[in-house]
Amino acid sequence: MTTTIRGGQLSRLLGQWHSLPGRHRSPDYAALAGAVRGLLADGRLPLGVRMPAERELAEALAVSRTTVSAAYRTLRESGHLTSRRGAGSWTTLPHGHRVAPSGLWAAGDDQDVIDLGVAASAAPAELVTAAHDAASDLPRYLGSAGYHPTGLGELREAVAAGYAARGVPTSAEQILITGGTQQALDLVLRLSVPAGSPVLVEAPTYPNALAALSARRARLSTHGLDTATGWDGEMLLGALRQTRPRVSYVIPEFHNPTSHLMTADLRERLVATAHATGTELIVDESFVDLPLDDQEMPPPVAVFDRHSRVVSIGGMSKAYWGGLRIGWVRASAPLVQRLAAIRVGVDMASPVLEQLVAVRLMHQATQIVKARREELRLQRDALVTALRASLPEWSFVLPAGGVSLWAELDGPISSALSRAAEDVGVRLAPGPRFGLDGTLERFLRLPFTLPAEDLIEAVRRIATVRHDLDRATSPSWRSPTVIA
Structure with a gap:
């Protein structure tokens, strides 16, 4: 069924569309059409949505119907709107590109683009050998049907051992192996978040988590992170007490996208408050x-859990490789069994061979993860040096871990800059993608997962289009890609 957006709703999404870069050189209808294209490019206005009638939108924006009519005509000409007499107009993208509610996708991969939209590294050198060796382990499982809804025992034991090494006693029965961290989150939400349930999330936060929560039709409220210091403990705990959400989703270790690290004291207070408010x-x-930076890591949040209020999810995408779709859930053993029952209705089980590869890689975790950290540290430093040299007006906190830097720009230009960067072969994840309401236009996530030379070249190109942005007379609209 086609969704319809009302004039007042679209007006709120458009915000101050008159003040977009280049607006003073454009007539009203062109500025309005450009603003709608911007909403489509950012994913804030989905595809297939029926647009308001011309008269309704004109009243909502306090402009003439002629202006709206001309804007719609411009959008049809650029391929961003399809109209049929008697049926209305709905949003599209040119050239058959598609946008899903969970993110933005191009029709195919462009090898010439420096992609800073995805915060994940290339595979480690050990992966090929691990895959070869895992094939020799496969015959042990060929006599069965191959369905293991909770995961292979040896992989569950390896993941459980990792938790125990971090100070959280964990048995294999408390681990569910999934098809990546995103599936781990999706399964937990299927079990814990009935439609309409209140959920508290950080702002900013991971876009695909927001997409998963949106799919569950959760009622979202947010707790804002300070750009410089991260979580305000009193505000976070106060938000829990006031909203009493059914679930709260947090990223305490090198938060995505800000890379902040939650303190041990706040972790303990967070668990205690969640117990008091009945929040998972x-x-x-x-x-x-x-x-x-070799800092001492705080204990896992699960260390402070005495009432089964904490469900931990993780995976191999960031430290190992995103193409290895192995994730997991750590929870109480009964909850793991309930999740496995739900999982059977989704995809039965994870591939056996991939799980065997994961076991092999985990046996080499010390050397693989150490090399990954060294690689990321060098790339982070190269990105920071390039930004300070080419864009000194931008501010940021040096990430102490993780894979990305959260930059505060010199104006609310994140979406416009991201579109302009496409013209010079750089793909960016604009700030609004990490929030709920189209804000965060002053921010940009910059991963440092690419080789240093690519990061330096990307910053050079970004600086070029940034300096030209205020003089741009006609923005170029491109179809973005998925953000991860």
């Missing part, structure tokens, strides 16, 4: 293996 904590530990 979903703790995303995707980046826990990636401290970059």
Whole structure:
């Protein structure tokens, strides 16, 4: 069924569309069309949405119907709107590109683009050998049907041992192996978040987590992170007490996208408050293996859990490789069994061979993760040096871990800059993608997962288009890619 957006709703999304870069050189209809294209490019206005009638939108924006009519015509000409007499107009993208509610996708991969939209590294050198060796382990499982909804026992034991080494006694029965961290989150939400349930998230936060929560039709409220210091403990705990959400999703280790690290004291208070408010904590530990400055890591949030309020999720995408779709859930054994029952209705089980590869890699975790940290540290430093040299007006906190830097720009230009960067072969993840309401236009996530030379070249190109942005007369609209 086609969704319809009302005039007042679209007006709120458009915000101050008159003040977009280049607006003073454009007539009203062109500025309005450009603003709508911007919403589509950022994913804030989905595809297939029926647009308001011309008269309704004109009243909502306090402009003439002629202006709206001309804007719609411009959008049809650029391929961003399709109209049919008697049926209305709905949003599209040119050339058959598609946008899903969970993110933005191009029709195919462009090898010539420096992609800073995805915060994940290339595979480690050990992967090929691990895959070869894992094939020799496969015959042990060929006599069965191959369905292991909770995961292979040896992989569950390896993941459980990792938790125990971090100070959280864990048995294999408390581990569910999934098809990546995103599936781990999705399964937990299927079990814990009935439609309409209140959920508290950080702002900013991981876009695909927001997409998963949106799919569950959760009622979202947010707790804002300070750019410089991260979580304000009193505000976070106060938000829990006031909203009493069913679930709260947090990223305490090298938060995505800000890379902040939650203190041990706040972790303990967070668990205690969640128990008092009846809130289940979903703790995303995707980046826990990636401290970059040899700092002492605080204990896992689950250390403080005495009432089964904490469900931890993690995976191998960041420290190892995103193409190895191995994730997991750590929870109480009964909850793991309930999740496995739900999982059977989704995809039955994870591939056996991939799980065997994961076991092999985990046996080499010390050397692989150490090399990954060293690689990321060098790339982070190269990115920071390039930014300070080419864009000194931007501010940021040096990430102590993780894979990305959260930059505060010199104006609310994140979306416009991201579109302009496409013209010079750089793909960016604009700030609004990490929030709920189209804000965060002053921010930009910059991963340092690419080789140093690519990062330096990307910053050079970004600086070029940034300096030209205020003089741009006609923005170029491109179809972005998925953000991860």
